[in-house]
Amino acid sequence: MGTVTIKDVARRADVSLATASRVANNTRSVDPEIRKRVEAAIIELGYAPNLMARSLRSGRTRTIAFEVRDITVAPLAGLVRTAQEVLSRDGYALLVTTSDADRERELAFLKSALQRVDGIIVTTSADDPEIEKALADLDMPVVYFDRRPVGNNDAVLVAHGDGIRQAVDYLASLGHERIGLITGAASARPARERLSAFEVAMRDHGLRPEPELVRARSFDSDAAFMDASGLLSLPKPPTALIAGGTSVLPGIIRAAHSRNLSIPRDLSVIGGADSDLASLGTPAFTVIRADYGAIGRAAAEMLLERIGAKEPIAPREIVFPTELVIRESCGAPRSP
Amino acid sequence: MGTVTIKDVARRADVSLATASRVANNTRSVDPEIRKRVEAAIIELGYAPNLMARSLRSGRTRTIAFEVRDITVAPLAGLVRTAQEVLSRDGYALLVTTSDADRERELAFLKSALQRVDGIIVTTSADDPEIEKALADLDMPVVYFDRRPVGNNDAVLVAHGDGIRQAVDYLASLGHERIGLITGAASARPARERLSAFEVAMRDHGLRPEPELVRARSFDSDAAFMDASGLLSLPKPPTALIAGGTSVLPGIIRAAHSRNLSIPRDLSVIGGADSDLASLGTPAFTVIRADYGAIGRAAAEMLLERIGAKEPIAPREIVFPTELVIRESCGAPRSP
DNA sequence: TTGTACGCGTTATCAA
DNA sequence: TTGATAACGCGTACAA
Numbered sequence: 001m002g003t004v005t006i007k008d009v010a011r012r013a014d015v016s017l018a019t020a021s022r023v024a025n026n027t028r029s030v031d032p033e034i035r036k037r038v039e040a041a042i043i044e045l046g047y048a049p050n051l052m053a054r055s056l057r058s059g060r061t062r063t064i065a066f067e068v069r070d071i072t073v074a075p076l077a078g079l080v081r082t083a084q085e086v087l088s089r090d091g092y093a094l095l096v097t098t099s100d101a102d103r104e105r106e107l108a109f110l111k112s113a114l115q116r117v118d119g120i121i122v123t124t125s126a127d128d129p130e131i132e133k134a135l136a137d138l139d140m141p142v143v144y145f146d147r148r149p150v151g152n153n154d155a156v157l158v159a160h161g162d163g164i165r166q167a168v169d170y171l172a173s174l175g176h177e178r179i180g181l182i183t184g185a186a187s188a189r190p191a192r193e194r195l196s197a198f199e200v201a202m203r204d205h206g207l208r209p210e211p212e213l214v215r216a217r218s219f220d221s222d223a224a225f226m227d228a229s230g231l232l233s234l235p236k237p238p239t240a241l242i243a244g245g246t247s248v249l250p251g252i253i254r255a256a257h258s259r260n261l262s263i264p265r266d267l268s269v270i271g272g273a274d275s276d277l278a279s280l281g282t283p284a285f286t287v288i289r290a291d292y293g294a295i296g297r298a299a300a301e302m303l304l305e306r307i308g309a310k311e312p313i314a315p316r317e318i319v320f321p322t323e324l325v326i327r328e329s330c331g332a333p334r335s336p
Numbered sequence: 337m338g339t340v341t342i343k344d345v346a347r348r349a350d351v352s353l354a355t356a357s358r359v360a361n362n363t364r365s366v367d368p369e370i371r372k373r374v375e376a377a378i379i380e381l382g383y384a385p386n387l388m389a390r391s392l393r394s395g396r397t398r399t400i401a402f403e404v405r406d407i408t409v410a411p412l413a414g415l416v417r418t419a420q421e422v423l424s425r426d427g428y429a430l431l432v433t434t435s436d437a438d439r440e441r442e443l444a445f446l447k448s449a450l451q452r453v454d455g456i457i458v459t460t461s462a463d464d465p466e467i468e469k470a471l472a473d474l475d476m477p478v479v480y481f482d483r484r485p486v487g488n489n490d491a492v493l494v495a496h497g498d499g500i501r502q503a504v505d506y507l508a509s510l511g512h513e514r515i516g517l518i519t520g521a522a523s524a525r526p527a528r529e530r531l532s533a534f535e536v537a538m539r540d541h542g543l544r545p546e547p548e549l550v551r552a553r554s555f556d557s558d559a560a561f562m563d564a565s566g567l568l569s570l571p572k573p574p575t576a577l578i579a580g581g582t583s584v585l586p587g588i589i590r591a592a593h594s595r596n597l598s599i600p601r602d603l604s605v606i607g608g609a610d611s612d613l614a615s616l617g618t619p620a621f622t623v624i625r626a627d628y629g630a631i632g633r634a635a636a637e638m639l640l641e642r643i644g645a646k647e648p649i650a651p652r653e654i655v656f657p658t659e660l661v662i663r664e665s666c667g668a669p670r671s672p
Numbered sequence: 673t674t675g676t677a678c679g680c681g682t683t684a685t686c687a688a
Numbered sequence: 689t690t691g692a693t694a695a696c697g698c699g700t701a702c703a704a
Contacts, residue, residue: 005697006697006699007698015675016674016675017675017676017698017699018674018675018699018700019673021699022673022674022700025699027699027700028673028700029673030673030674034674049698050392050451050697051451051452052391052397053697053699054697054698055698056388056389056392056681056696057679057680057697057698057699059680061388070417071413071417072410074408074410077413078408080407081434084407084433085434088433088441088445091448093431093449094432094433095429095430095431095432096416096430096431097420097424098416109424112429115384116387116399116429257616275613276611276613277616277617280586280589280593280613281613281617282617282618341680341681342681342682343681351690352692353681353692354683354684354690354691354692354693355689355691357682357683357684358683358690361682364690366689367689367690385681385682386680386681388680388681389680389682389683390681391682391696392681392696392697393683393684393696394683394696395696
């Protein structure tokens with residue numbers, strides 16, 4: 001099909017290029033009758049503005065980039081899904097990159113994004129001065145997920161600390177004293193929040209947070225398996241384990257199975273996010289839940305607001321609550 | 337930062353615009369010394385070509401669109417993940433859309449993609465003349481997932497039929513005769529393949545595929561729950577259930593739980609894809625597995641080949657095998 | 673209110 | 689081999 005341009009529309013409606021453009025963009029006022037004529041031409045010819053030409057002119061691309069650590073992690077996929085719903089409603093396309101938290105790939109992505117998008121949503125939350133600088137240099141709106149915003153930007157955050165507190169409260173109420181925590185590296189906010197909340201919550205219950213019962217290394221399932229195995233083979237193993245991250249629960253379950261430990265009889269377990277495995281596994285797992293769909297929506301909405309704003313907007317942070325969904329994976333500690 | 341254009345490079349190197357462009361694009365031959373000078377200027381100024389201008393000129397965007405039914409379905413997310421790895425290696429960005437198999441959204445997406453991308457990967461596999469037409473009209477390379485290609489295009493397919501055959505063979509070998517199948521609507525190839533393979537496989541074992549034991553409605557987990565509940569409340573319920581789709585297994589498990597049926601004692605179950613729930617649930621579930629990562633890679637590679645091809649390429653289809661991973665969710669049928 | 677003309681940054685064509 | 693120049697399609701400043 002020979003592409004139809006605004007020129008064709010103008011010719012067909014027998015008006016100038018400029019007038020046709022004005023009608024197409026609803027800018028300035030145009031004589032009602034002429035407007036009718038142009039609109040008819042647009043429809044007849046099936047005119048659609050050339051996005052690249054428009055972007056070149058305006059500097060806007062109507063595209064958003066979403067940098068996600070790993071799209072196969074269900075809550076993150078949920079984030080992408082709802083963000084995309086919101087964005088497409090406003091005619092924005094969504095560019096997705098899985099970075100695997102790899103610095104080089106993140107930097108390459110940011111570089112390529114610069115020209116392609118009007119704004120960015122970032123989920124990789126490790127602190128890294130170089131990446132922070134790259135993001136700051138971008139000079140475009142950024143929404144941070146689970147990370148303090150850099151520069152004049154927004155953030156959507158999960159109250160991971162509250163989640164851990166809820167979990168510790170619950171376990172303590174069941175009588176647990178040796179509680180273990182497995183989470184990601186402390187260089188990222190989610191793990192950091194969990195670690196410090198863990199410590200405070202334990203103390204509040206008059207318990208000593210034993211350093212040997214805490215592992216903060218990786219959100220990866222295999223790493224969690226090894227961490228859990230290590231904890232469970234301690235001379236004095238924990239009686240309860242909290243998963244500080246989505247993929248940690250599978251690792252803990254594998255470790256428990258491999259040692260023939262029964263949950264919750266031998267070990268109480270709290271998952272870091274809800275999932276099919278958590279709700280339908282045996283036992284059904286008590287989990288720390290957050291509404292990732294709502295977070296994705298909020299991130300997209302904040303970004304669009306900021307992109308469309310005439311006046312500068314002060315940095316905003318929205319903290320989303322966690323909820324402890326109590327199921328059957330926790331019981332009283334086994335008598336020593 | 338004041339954008340640096342090729343004009344600036346030309347001025348700095350004291351050459352014409354054209355020459356600078358030639359060096360930047362490595363097109364035509366350029367005097368070695370001049371080339372040196374221009375390259376130096378490019379580096380000094382930190383020149384990066386403007387993608388929009390380049391796209392406007394060339395008609396290429398170095399972007400691929402990936403239309404996925406639901407990004408939160410793990411195997412599909414895996415597809416996106418590996419496809420993106422391959423694409424980004426070649427400098428391509430990836431536009432992702434979750435369509436929810438909604439016709440309107442798919443059509444809108446295709447329309448918006450037309451201008452934004454050089455090629456498309458499509459996973460929604462329902463037959464729909466209007467969408468097929470839209471895809472054909474697109475006049476750009478398309479790779480179809482789990483669907484016969486339309487026009488001069490490629491497809492990556494899962495051997496769903498083989499998977500069902502493997503499942504039926506296995507269940508028959510355990511002595512099952514009343515085997516049920518729950519899968520999606522037959523308007524999509526994956527379900528269609530499963531249904532016909534099911535019928536053939538059953539007959540091959542001298543069994544009658546009872547229509548009342550087959551449900552082909554939706555891949556959705558809630559729908560699967562209702563379908564499974566219906567089957568299990570039949571006067572003569574099935575002794576084994578095959579999940580023909582990723583999200584069907586959770587539905588079946590819920591239905592079994594709600595009726596206090598024990599797997600595999602009261603009911604044998606085979607999952608439609610591997611997952612945390614399948615491998616770590618109780619019992620561990622026998623599943624039909626496929627390598628979705630490999631499929632995503634293949635799809636991306638075929639698309640890039642076709643985009644870069646000078647000569648027309650004949651339509652290709654790659655069929656990926658399934659493997660029955662035997663675990664503990666199947667046993668002999670309960671004596672009637 | 674309308675039209676003319678320019679520039680956004682590239683790449684490609686055509687002479688020199 | 690190099691350089692001037694014309695598009696690509698659009699939006700808008702400026703003039704009418």
